[in-house]
Amino acid sequence: MFDLIVVADWSAAATPTGPTPRKDAIWVCADLGGVQEVAYFPTRAGALDWIEAWLARGHRTLLGFDFAMGYPPGFAGALTGRDEALAVWDWLAARIVDGPDNANNRYEVAQRINRAFPGIGPFWGRDAHLDLPDLPPKKTSRVDHVLDEHRAVEMRCRGAKSVWQLAYSGAVGSQSLVGLAALAKLRARHPDLAVWPQETGFAHSDARIVLAEIYPSLFAPAEHPIRDAGQVIATANALRAAPAEWFTAPGTIPDAALIAVEEGWILGVGADGPLPVPASARPPSDCFALPPGMEWTPVDTALATLREASPCVVAAERLAIGDAAGRVLAEDVVARRSNPPAANAAVDGWAFAHGTLAPGPVPVAEGRAAAGQPFAGPLHPGEAVRILTGAEVPDGADTVALQEDAAVAEGRLHLKAVPKRGANTRAAGEDVAEGGAVLAAGTILRPTDLAFAIAAGHGTLPVRARLRVGVLSTGDEIVAPGAGEGIPDVNRPMLLAVLRGWGFEAVDLGHAPDDANALAATLDAAATDAILTSGGASAGDEDHLSRLMRERGGVHHWRIAIKPGRPLVLGRWNGVPLFGLPGNPVAAFTCAALFARPALFQMAGAGWREPEALVVPAAFAKRKKAGRREVLRARLRGGRAEVFRSEGSGLVSGLSWAEGFVELPDAAVEVSEGDPVRYIPFTALGLA
Template identity: 50%
Template sequence: MMFDTVIVVDWSGGNDRGAKPVKDAIWACVARAGVTEAPVYLRTRQVAEAWIGDLIQAERAAGRRVMVGFDFPFGYPQGFAQAVAGSNDPLTLWDWFVARIEDGPKTNNRFDVAGAINLALGAKGPFWGNGLQRDVDGLPRTKTGYENPFAERRKAEILAKGAFAVWQLSGAGSVGSQALMGLPVLARLRHRFGDDLAVWPFQQLEAGIALVEVWPSLIAPEIAAQAQADEIKDAAQVRVLAQALSALSPAQLAAMLADGDAQEGWILGLGHEDALRGALRTDDPVPPPLSNDCFALPPGVAWTPVDDALDLLQERLTPVARVETVTVQQALGRVLAAPVTSLRSNPPRPNTAVDGYGFAGARDTGVHVLPLVAGRAAAGGDFDGAVPAGHAVRVLTGAVLPAGVDTVVLQEDVTVDGGRIAFNGPVKAGANSRRAGEDVAAGEVILQQGRRLTAADLALLAAVGVGAVQTFAALRVGVLSTGDELAEAGSDAGETQIFDANRPMLLGLLTRLGHEAVDLGRVNDDRVALAKALDAAQVDAILTSGGASAGDEDHVSALLRDAGAMALWRIAVKPGRPLALGMWNGTPVFGLPGNPVAAMVCTLVFAAPALGLLAGVGWQAPQGFMVPAGFEKSKKPGRREYLRARMRDGVAEVFRSEGSGRISGLSWAEGLVELPDGALTVKHGDPVLFIPWGGFGL
């Protein structure tokens, strides 16, 4: 009863809606194990039929069972199929429609077919709702004078409150045209896949492909609640319903499939709405919140060395991001919340690395002549039979090695003469072939928890059959600027104001670090306004700039202190020093200096690895390397210093001024030179530690 892949399709009886995704068109969504891919817009029925058929074929080739749900009736009230197609079998009626419905991107004959059916039945019905400008013989525009020789609704439509009758062809909510234009497509899919496809509830679902009737309105409130901002309703419907159906337990799905009417059809999930809603609820774990004293300094600490500050952060912070399961296609840049184990070996079976000829065993020095067996082995197929000892077979790159073959000689090294090949030895046993699992063995841990997934990781996951992984949701980090002196870039700033350079810089840094950067705007030096801004922030962590010291207008540190969870870290670092760390309503706040140079340095040195811990990626110390100095400098003991620097001609150059107000130096630089805490004299050529921006994770 279980299906590996669920596809939900929102159908349309209308014509081509154009290349731009729009509402009231055809939309589809693929889901596996409760995880959805992005909804797909399909502009015409022709495009949709090809896309669905090819997707089903690909899924079956991958060994997955597929359930495809369409949101239009699969059947009609009892008696209609017999009256029109001469059989009570609804699938016979589907084929009857195939022979009569004409469909193109811009026009179709559905209204004419419906009118002809009405006339053949000798009544002013059952169909109504001519949506064309011209009159259609036998098809009324409204129900005035309408006569229906059959029941107005199927049993399913009586139970599904709000469902429309299949007889209405146009107007708001009508589904009659969707059925007339959709059933021929389903009939063609049946013939394309033959016995590997079954239609519920008309047939037993023992095949690899199941077609089922769905109705997203069964869970309309849940769809509305989970619709994303500006998401087209049809896209939300297929996405949420596909997620719910694919997340059902075997017992829940079996209970739904036990219902139905073998003549009229049935809506999957009707009467089981609670199970569908429950499938949308996630039990993914939520990490515990940080304690309010996680930033508290030990008693008696005044000036904190950089290494001590980093050790305290590493010791006291833990992940706060929620765990969720996503598909491999959605996982780029996500952080793994659990180790990943390969589901099968790569390669899964021994195969050839080149085009050539395969045989068994090594061959010594000299000329070797082997008779060829009939046929060949190619990628994606199995060679029928085994290759006898002393014989060879044609093999193509990527082909599974046939039984009796473990060695391959390149085709460039072979002469083919009729049914024989000749080549020179020596050839080692196993040459030009790949062993099963020589790259990755089934059951092997391939990626560890805390890894931020790269494009190469996605290739590895896909190669070993992993379709979904547990990850931490992207850490949402808010950025808030404070200060009366700030003006928005591009605005008319007053003579006493400066432009806010910190916010765009910090938002950019967070994005490059792999987090979801949230712009919280800027507030004046107003404690009430600042509290409101912090209260309204729906984020996992907050970076503020300005107001982090102990002066009269340092409202960030004052607010955190009043909240009972603030530590003013006077760090022995240049540029920087004051770093206000605290908790606001359970959310960690990093109060950065207002100076842009100090704000950037403190973000990279302190906030970046701390945010990595909160995001689940773990503590990541910056990676640098020793290079010759292209400058001279004497420094006093007591503070660690970071100089804006770049590499030129094999040496590290530093910016002409160490002034922390020189923002141009940040743009000029390609990284930082780190000088240790103690006294130091640097001369040209002395080794210094250079950390490029990439070494900080940018």
């Protein structure tokens, strides 16, 4: 039916994604008669220019974008007065600002939309630093906004995300806001373009350009180093092979005409769900291939994603300084007073003006200067006065002679030698001057930091509330510690203790059985800022967590190229960061230390904190293949790193034996005794 098929995997990134092709960016596939060209774009403007160049060739074209082209029922009418998706397009085009460098105002526009509806919502999800009180950061903060969570078509697509979510893993709402504004302008430039099904109904169209909503997750990705590119290739293949019935099949649903105009539809979905993909569009069968969505993610890629997706989420509060130890400082702190506030004596002795002393004995003034008891003076030129350590140097004096270098006889001071000008004094503000920097935001306050802040004039400090982190164990096989038969719950007590050691508020979420509904209910009820789970992160029949996260949550990464710890889920549940740790205690401990720790500290306001490693000689020999990072339990003895007797991740005794990790790189490596290796002491991970 079409000469040219163009498929775009969109992005709402607020900055260009850089010159190097990467995932979670804009990828476009142009398929002209079966010959494909795939391109990556750092900006939306660049992608649209490329698409326009293809449209200018005059071919009959099917143009697909992978974001929702309509909203749940009632939204369009309430916002624009017309129950038409295209009215929303035009409304957004008049208000969305999307610059050539990807800078846009989508969050502000979403807040404006929320204000047009009762309650709180429907849009949610934003960067924590944005001051947008009517755009809640969490899904659970919404109430009484009266709109459905999904459109009719999304109810027929397993795993389809809600268009109301604007941020965090799996979010699609931002893509729609900026995308629909762009499509409204594209449509205005092309009078020979028709939108399916909003303008065409569930029917064929003779328009030269047919614009449709697509959902690449319906199709197994083609082989490509970057999954997003593989998805647009596979979608183009499927659309090239699709029968004409794909355009008409949804017309059998109740209220099809109303749904087509107001909500829109996804091409490739029928009345009962996704339509069969023609065999000619399917990739070759490979019984050893990973299922769709499963990738081995390099450690550095996973950490980079976590760093970008883990902003500070806790509010600031002010505490008495004595209660602030261990808290994260919320703002830069400057000195309210100089320390010392005035010049003072560094020793017990005698104060005088250096340039006024006459040769011989020095007259002694009556009185003295002590800490907190200034000399009542005045001190006349040529006189000396008794002064004690910490006392304010009297006006007119600039030097202090040591008590041991002086003697008083018949009311006069005899000096063994006159010290140089300024000797034995501390200048005002020598430690810190009023208005000077004291402590930086993000500092985890130690007792010594409190001492400095007090000396600088502070009695209270602005700090972050403690990050609340829940810990949940999963699996029918798990029993309480000491309960008898079964596998004792090692992970939950261990992880709760780790979190407390890091200064977070550790919340015990208990134990969930191997039941998807029970697990989902427990996660829904977790009123925490982050969640650590253990178990259920692999791909077995009872590994419900990984399946639930793909279906209802949002996954950043699943399966990390690391040993131990490959079955690791990094994502969000109801907008809350979730770290799906492996069930094996060694792997759970390792992944919590290397992945959860830096992200949690950043969420707590302390910034991204990766450990400082030491380079030390190896006391072992080992050969490893390329493709994954390996973390060995280790300790230092005699300045050399020795490793535990076995790499078996089931040996919990190795955790107690170890005092750190040896980290071997992703590349192939052969270590001989004496070779330098990277050693991370547990003290650098806050685990000792």
